[in-house]
Structure formats: C-alpha cells, structure tokens
Amino acid sequence: MATSAISFRAVRKSYGDFHAVEKLDLEVKTGEFLVLLGPSGCGKSTILKMLAGIEAPSAGEIKVDGRLVNYTLPRDRNVAMVFQNYALYPHMTVFENVAYPLKSRRNSRVSRSEVPRLVKQAAEIVEISDQLGKHPEALSGGQRQRVALARAIVRNPAVFLMDEPLSNLDAQLRNTMRQQLIALHRRMGKATIYVTHDQLEAMTMADRIVVLNAGTVQQEGTPEEVFRKPANQFVAGFVGHPRMNFLEARSLGGSAVKIGDHAMETTASTAPPEARLTVGLRPSDARFHHGGENVISGHVLRSEFTGPDIFLTLDIGSGLKIEVRQTNDQRSSSEEALSVAFQPDDVHVFDKRGNRM
Amino acid sequence: MLSDEEHRRLRRKAAVRTNLTAFAFLAPALAFLLLFLAWPVASLFIQSFHAGGVMSPAKFVGLENWRRTFLDPLVVKSIRNTLLYSLMAIPTVFAIAMALALSLNSIKVGQNIFRTIIYFPTLQPILIAALMFTFVLHQDFGILNIIMRAIVGEPVNFLGNASLALPTIAMVEVWKGVGFWTLLFLAGLQGLPRDLYHAAELDGAGPLRRFFQMTLPLLKPTFFFSFVFATIVNLQIFDSVFILTDGGPAHSTVTTTWYIYRSLFTFNEPGFGATLSFVLVVLVLLLTAIQTYMFRERR
Ligand SMILES: Nc1ncnc2c1ncn2[C@@H]1O[C@H](COP(=O)(O)OP(=O)(O)OP(=O)(O)O)[C@@H](O)[C@H]1O
Ligand SMILES: [Mg+2]
Numbered sequence: 001m002a003t004s005a006i007s008f009r010a011v012r013k014s015y016g017d018f019h020a021v022e023k024l025d026l027e028v029k030t031g032e033f034l035v036l037l038g039p040s041g042c043g044k045s046t047i048l049k050m051l052a053g054i055e056a057p058s059a060g061e062i063k064v065d066g067r068l069v070n071y072t073l074p075r076d077r078n079v080a081m082v083f084q085n086y087a088l089y090p091h092m093t094v095f096e097n098v099a100y101p102l103k104s105r106r107n108s109r110v111s112r113s114e115v116p117r118l119v120k121q122a123a124e125i126v127e128i129s130d131q132l133g134k135h136p137e138a139l140s141g142g143q144r145q146r147v148a149l150a151r152a153i154v155r156n157p158a159v160f161l162m163d164e165p166l167s168n169l170d171a172q173l174r175n176t177m178r179q180q181l182i183a184l185h186r187r188m189g190k191a192t193i194y195v196t197h198d199q200l201e202a203m204t205m206a207d208r209i210v211v212l213n214a215g216t217v218q219q220e221g222t223p224e225e226v227f228r229k230p231a232n233q234f235v236a237g238f239v240g241h242p243r244m245n246f247l248e249a250r251s252l253g254g255s256a257v258k259i260g261d262h263a264m265e266t267t268a269s270t271a272p273p274e275a276r277l278t279v280g281l282r283p284s285d286a287r288f289h290h291g292g293e294n295v296i297s298g299h300v301l302r303s304e305f306t307g308p309d310i311f312l313t314l315d316i317g318s319g320l321k322i323e324v325r326q327t328n329d330q331r332s333s334s335e336e337a338l339s340v341a342f343q344p345d346d347v348h349v350f351d352k353r354g355n356r357m
Numbered sequence: 358m359l360s361d362e363e364h365r366r367l368r369r370k371a372a373v374r375t376n377l378t379a380f381a382f383l384a385p386a387l388a389f390l391l392l393f394l395a396w397p398v399a400s401l402f403i404q405s406f407h408a409g410g411v412m413s414p415a416k417f418v419g420l421e422n423w424r425r426t427f428l429d430p431l432v433v434k435s436i437r438n439t440l441l442y443s444l445m446a447i448p449t450v451f452a453i454a455m456a457l458a459l460s461l462n463s464i465k466v467g468q469n470i471f472r473t474i475i476y477f478p479t480l481q482p483i484l485i486a487a488l489m490f491t492f493v494l495h496q497d498f499g500i501l502n503i504i505m506r507a508i509v510g511e512p513v514n515f516l517g518n519a520s521l522a523l524p525t526i527a528m529v530e531v532w533k534g535v536g537f538w539t540l541l542f543l544a545g546l547q548g549l550p551r552d553l554y555h556a557a558e559l560d561g562a563g564p565l566r567r568f569f570q571m572t573l574p575l576l577k578p579t580f581f582f583s584f585v586f587a588t589i590v591n592l593q594i595f596d597s598v599f600i601l602t603d604g605g606p607a608h609s610t611v612t613t614t615w616y617i618y619r620s621l622f623t624f625n626e627p628g629f630g631a632t633l634s635f636v637l638v639v640l641v642l643l644l645t646a647i648q649t650y651m652f653r654e655r656r
Contacts, residue, residue: 054555075561087552091574104570105561151560 004063005030005191006051006159011060013046013215020046022215024060028159031189033182037202038212039238044195045084048161051193052081065158075105080152081161084195086144088136094147095132098122101155110155122154125184141168142177149181153188160185160192166201178205199239203227211235233354236280242311244280244348245322251275257349260318262296264342268349268357277357280348283311286324286340294347296322297339314338398638404631415628422632432633434608435616436640438523442612443591445527446534451583453531454538459568461539462546472540479536487600490529491516494601519609522602526610529597538583545579546572581652588644592637613637 006028013021021043028034036044049055051062053074062069069077080101089097098119102110110118123129126146136144145165152160165181166174182205185192196202202209203223211218211226211234219231230236236244249259253273255266264279271277298314301321310326324340349357359367405422407415426432457475461468478486493499494515502512515525549572557567573580595614598604604611604619613633620630 049555052555052559054558074555074558075563077559079559081556081559083552083556085550085552087550087556089553089557089571091577100557100562101560104557104566151556155560 004028005032005065006193007061007063008047008051009061009063011047011050011057011062013043013050013055014058019215021050021057024217026210026217026220028191028193030191033185033192033194033205033207035202035206035209036193036195036212037197037199037206037209037238038218039197042212043215044197044212045163048081048163048193048195051077051159052079052161053077078158079161080155080157080159082145082148082152082163082165084163084165084167086136086148086165088144088147088151090136092135093132094123094128094134094136094139095119097136097147098132098150098154101151105155118154119150122150125153125187126150126180142173145169145177149184153184156188158190160188160190162192162194164195164197167196167198174201181205200241203239209239211238213238229356230280230348231356233278233280233350236348236350236356240282240284242283242323242325244282247279247281247320247322249277249279249349251277255344257347259296260316260320262316264294264296264347265344266347266349267344268347271349271351271357276352278350278354280350281322281342282346283323283325285342285346286326287342288326288330288338288340293341294344295339295341297337298322299337312338314340401631401634404628405635406628408626408628418628422628425629426632426636431608431611431616432613432636435611435613436636438610439592439594439612439614442523442527442594443588445524446530446591446594447584447587449527450531450534450538451587454535454542457535457539458542458546459572461543472543475539476536478533481533483533483596484600486533487529487597490532490597491601494525516602517606519607522606522610526594526597526601529601530591530594538587541583542576542579545576549575577652581648584648584652585645588648589641592641592644613640 004027006026008024008026011021011024011026012019024047026034026047036047038044046055050057051064051069053069053072057070064077064079089100092100099115102115102118103112119132120129123132126149128143128146128150131139131143131147136147139147145168148165152162162181166177169177178201181194194205206223208221209223209226210220213234219226219235221229226235226239230239233246237246247259249257249264251271251273252258252263254270255268257264257266257268257277257279259279266279296314296316298316300312301315302313304311308328310328310331312324312326314322314324316322322340351357404415406417406419408418408421409415461471461475464471493501496502496512496514496517501515505511505513513521516522553571553575554567557571562570593614594612595618598610598612598615599618602610604615614637617630617633617637620626620633
C-alpha cells in the first residue's frame with residue numbers, strides 16, 4: 001500500500017476560544033488532487049498554513065512523506081504554496097521571483113549555473129517566458145498567478161498547496177487556467193491540496209473533495225459522491241448550482257415521504273411514520289412530461305430565461321415553493337399548471353439534524 | 358468624430374483644470390512658504406553682501422564675506438566636523454534603531470511598554486538631555502566614569518579630549534534619537550505584507566536572507582525618507598554642542614550651525630553668518646539631491 005504523502009491526524013487549530021479547525025483527519029496520496037471546499041472563513045487557508053508551517057497546530061499530528069513536521073521549519077518541509085494573493089516579491093523581476101527558491105536554499109542540490117535553465121523551463125510550462133524581465137506590478141492578475149505557479153513548480157517539491165489561485169481571474173481565464181492546472185498536476189504527479197470556495201472549480205478539478213464548514217469536515221468523497229449523495233444538508237446546499245430546494249416533509253413510513261400533498265417514493269432508509277424530515281430536490285433533476293410516479297404539480301409563479309435553460313418557480317400548495325430547471329427543448333407552451341417528476345434516487349432526505357437518511 | 362486638433366485642445370483644457378485644482382489646494386502652503394522661507398532666505402542672501410547691521414548700520418562690502426568664508430580655516434573645520442559627526446551619528450543611530458525595531462517586531466508581549474521606554478529619550482528637550490549628560494560624563498562623579506574607572510582603571514575625559522569630544526556628542530545625539538528612528542522603522546516593518554515573509558520562508562530563506570533580501574529592499578521608501586530627514590536634521594547639529602562643549606576643546610567640536618550662531622550673536626558679524634548659512638543650505642541641498650538620485654526607482 002502506498003503511504004500517504006500528506007496526513008493530518010486529529011489536528012486542531014484554536015485562536016483563544018475560537019476553533020478555526022477542529023479534529024481534522026485527512027490523507028492525501030502522491031499524485032492525488034484534493035480540493036478543500038467551503039465557504040469563506042471555514043478554515044481552508046488555516047489548514048494549508050499549518051501544513052506549510054506558517055501556523056502551528058494547537059493539537060494533532062501533521063506528516064509529510066511519513067515524517068512528522070509539526071516542529072519542522074517551513075523551508076525544511078519540501079512544500080510549495082501558491083498564496084491567495086500570490087505574494088510575489090515586488091522588488092524582484094519575474095525571473096528573480098521564480099529563481100528565488102532555487103537560490104535561497106542552503107543545501108540546494110541545484111548548482112548556480114543550472115538556475116537560468118530551470119527558471120526558463122518553469123516559465124515555459126506556465127507560458128510566461130516573455131514576461132521574465134518585468135516586475136510583478138507590470139503584470140495582469142492572470143500573469144501574476146502564473147508567476148506564483150512557476151515559483152512553486154520550479155523547485156520540484158513533494159507537495160503543492162494552492163490557496164484559491166484562480167479567485168481573482170475572469171470567468172474565461174479561470175476556465176483555461178483550470179484545465180492547465182490539471183494538466184500540470186498530471187505532469188508533475190505530486191500530492192496537491194487545492195483550496196476553493198467555488199463548487200464548480202471543486203467539481204471539475206478534484207480527484208477527491210473535502211467539504212468544510214466552520215472548521216469541521218462535512219463530507220469527503222469524489223465529486224460524484226459529494227454531488228449524488230450529500231452527507232448532510234450543508235453539503236447538499238453548498239454543492240451544485242442552482243441550489244437544491246429544501247422542503248419540509250413528513251415520513252409516511254418505509255422510504256416514502258409526503259411533501260405538502262405530494263407523496264414521493266425515495267431510496268432513503270426508513271424513518272418512523274409522521275417523523276418530521278427535510279427533503280432536498282435539485283432543480284436540475286426535475287423531469288417534465290413524465291406523469292405517473294413521484295410527481296409534484298403546481299403552477300408557475302415566475303420564469304427566468306437564462307439562454308439554454310429556463311428557471312421556473314412553482315407554487316406546489318401548502319405554502320411550499322420549488323425551483324426547477326427546464327431545458328429549452330423540454331419547453332412546453334407557456335402553461336400555467338405544470339407537473340414535474342423526480343426519480344426516487346434524486347429525492348434526498350435529511351433528518352431533523354440535517355443528516356442524510 | 359473630433360479632429361486631432363480638437364482632441365489636443367480638450368486635453369490641454371482638462372490638464373489645466375486638474376492643475377488648477379491642485380494649485381488651489383497648495384496655495385495656502387505656498388503662501389506660508391514664501392512668507393517664512395523665501396523671504397528670510399532672500400534677505401539673508403542680501404545680508405551676505407553687507408557688514409554690520411545689528412549694532413551699527415549695515416554697509417555694503419561686496420564679496421568680502423564670501424571671500425572670507427572660503428579662506429577661513431574654521432569654516433572648513435566646521436564643515437568637516439559637521440560631516441564627520443553626521444557620518445558617525447546617522448549610521449549608528451540607524452543600525453541601533455533597526456536592531457531594536459526588529460526585536461520589538463518579533464516580541465509578542467510587552468511591545469507597548471518597550472516602545473514607550475525606548476521613545477522616552479526622544480520626548481525630552483535636547484537642552485535637558487544634554488545637561489543630564491554633562492553629569493553622566495563628568496570626569497569625577499559622572500556615572501559613566503564610575504563605570505570606566507572600574508573597567509579601565511582611570512576616568513575618561515569624554516568632553517575635554519579633542520579626539521573624543523565629537524564622538525561623545527554623536528553618542529548623546531544617538532541616545533536621544535534612537536527612540537524616534539526605532540518607532541519609524543517599526544512602523545515600516547509592520548506595514549510590510551506578512552505573506553511575503555511566509556513565501557520567502559517556504560522558498561528556503563533563513564532569517565538573514567529574509568532581512569537582506571526582503572526587509573531592506575522593501576523598506577526602501579522608509580529609508581529614503583529617513584536618510585534625507587536625518588541628513589537635514591544632523592547637518593544642523595547645534596544644541597548639544599552648545600551645551601556640552603561650546604565648540605571646544607581646541608575647536609574640535611565646532612560645527613557649522615555653531616559657527617553661524619557665534620558669528621551672528623557673539624562676534625557681531627551677521628553678514629558673515631548669513632554667508633555661512635547659505636553655504637550650509639547649499640550643502641544640505643546637494644546631499645539631498647545625491648540621496649534622491651541614489652534612491653531613485655530603477656525600473
Ligand atoms: N490570526 C488569527 N486570529 C484569530 N482568528 C483567526 C486568525 N486567522 C484566522 N482566523 C479565523 O479562523 C477562521 C478561518 O480562517 P481561514 O483564513 O482559514 O478561512 P478561509 O476558509 O481560508 O476563508 P477565505 O475563503 O475567506 O479565505 C476565520 O473565522 C478567521 O477569522
Ligand atoms: Mg483563505
């Protein structure tokens with residue numbers, strides 16, 4: 001069995017009484033691309049900083065390549081990090097920035113004469129070869145981000161840490177950079193922890209996602225697992241766009257539930273009859289023109305045209321509302337009343353505390 | 358579409374508008390500058406061609422004062438002393454202040470208390486500080502000489518020795534100025550982005566590299582201000598000289614401002630003093646220009 005490149009055991013970080021990270025257990029294998037996903041302030045950067053050695057954990061063990069690093073200096077951890085704000089050295093040129101990790105290591109295995117070659121190589125990978133003479137202030141956001149990346153890859157570390165590196169870029173550049181980052185990761189084959197609060201970025205890039213909220217892990221799994229079987233209401237609401245509908249419901253015993261007047265069959269484990277539950281329905285799981293089983297009917301309150309899709313808000317009685325997505329080809333004549341069906345698989349059931357059933 | 362000619366006209370108009378606004382805001386400051394700087398400087402310049410003027414009516418003497426200024430060995434000596442003093446005091450006070458600022462920046466508890474203590478000497482008037490040092494340095498009962506006696510065996514005549522007097526004055530000024538520069542450097546240090554240091558640490562830079570390759574270059578704007586300001590202030594060294602040695606022994610602590618003061622108020626030669634003042638102003642301007650050139654952005 002391959003040992004994990006990175007491991008967190010019961011790691012906690014407190015600032016006074018405030019716990020920024022609580023009891024974190026995490027393993028990342030060599031070659032794996034792990035994404036930490038969570039809202040602002042949930043402790044993502046704190047986790048990276050503890051691994052990098054910028055912050056000391058309050059409790060627990062952190063290992064890199066099987067070696068305990070809790071008390072190791074940052075420079076001895078063999079970890080490279082792309083900072084949230086890039087942290088480029090403003091008084092150095094791009095070349096000097098990228099060369100810095102090679103030149104400043106005491107026991108560097110790189111000889112001076114090799115530095116220019118390695119810098120050029122790294123610059124080529126992230127396509128900034130023509131910017132080497134400039135200072136960071138003369139670069140665009142996307143170029144700065146590439147410089148930060150080049151500085152990280154130039155010294156061939158064991159572990160890559162990336163803190164929301166794409167958050168300052170426009171949508172189009174973010175798209176291309178996403179693909180380039182993944183290609184780069186495949187090429188380097190290193191353990192990577194990538195932090196983001198953008199669920200789309202997490203879904204498209206991750207081998208494995210760890211969803212965080214308020215310093216605790218909510219769920220860990222492949223993008224598909226996290227999307228299809230969210231462990232709790234927080235994950236269900238955070239992952240997937242447009243956001244999942246949450247509706248109050250009652251158990252009918254077995255795996256059936258009742259939302260308002262609509263009975264639905266689910267694949268959830270059984271709850272005692274009449275138990276109060278929350279049902280989650282993704283707007284994108286709605287099926288039109290199906291009839292028969294698992295149907296919710298209502299009338300259209302509002303419809304929003306977004307191009308390929310139309311978002312409809314339905315009033316389904318009992319004071320409940322639900323948002324559904326209709327693709328253009330499913331579009332019927334603009335009817336007032338509408339029925340939508342959900343597969344039992346697509347009906348997510350959560351207990352009173354918000355945990356998946 | 359506007360023609361090129363029209364574009365040019367409109368651009369000029371816009372530029373005038375912005376400049377006018379800036380000028381309106383600067384006008385009060387400029388008025389004060391004219392009243393309290395340009396006018397006195399101009400009258401000084403006129404005075405440098407006259408003799409007398411305080412006890413006796415002023416008399417036009419042409420370039421006589423200027424001729425004397427360049428021939429008087431004491432002028433040369435005073436400029437030499439002033440520069441020598443600055444070369445001793447400024448680097449010393451900067452080095453000590455930097456070391457203190459770095460230590461203060463890295464301690465977590467009690468920073469405020471240490472800051473207050475370090476700033477204390479700067480708060481008292483130089484007159485009192487200098488008087489205090491006449492006691493500290495006194496050959497017979499000064500505290501420093503009690504210590505010196507214990508170490509070297511005999512007291513040191515700090516202010517009475519021609520080769521020690523100027524360094525001693527520099528020491529007093531360093532003692533008094535170090536609090537100010539420490540706080541200034543500390544403010545500079547605390548304004549530096551912490552992520553840069555984290556990045557440098559991850560990139561493998563030890564404390565020395567971080568200091569020489571991050572802190573020093575990043576503090577360049579602070580240092581520029583500091584060098585210019587320190588030069589301007591230190592080239593006018595007067596109070597401590599006046600109180601501690603009054604130029605002695607054997608003219609070894611005669612500084613330019615001291616000589617100007619004596620010419621004006623003791624030797625009753627305001628014309629000569631005015632000329633000397635002018636030389637000092639030119640010297641300050643020259644050094645400031647050199648520093649500005651050395652600190653210019655090289656991009
Ligand atoms: N030095 C500190 N002292 C006190 N609290 C801190 C400190 N640093 C971070 N925190 C707190 O710890 C929590 C986690 O911070 P962290 O920077 O890890 O969030 P994040 O998930 O990276 O958020 P974002 O997406 O906004 O970058 C926040 O609530 C923050 O206020
Ligand atoms: Mg963060």
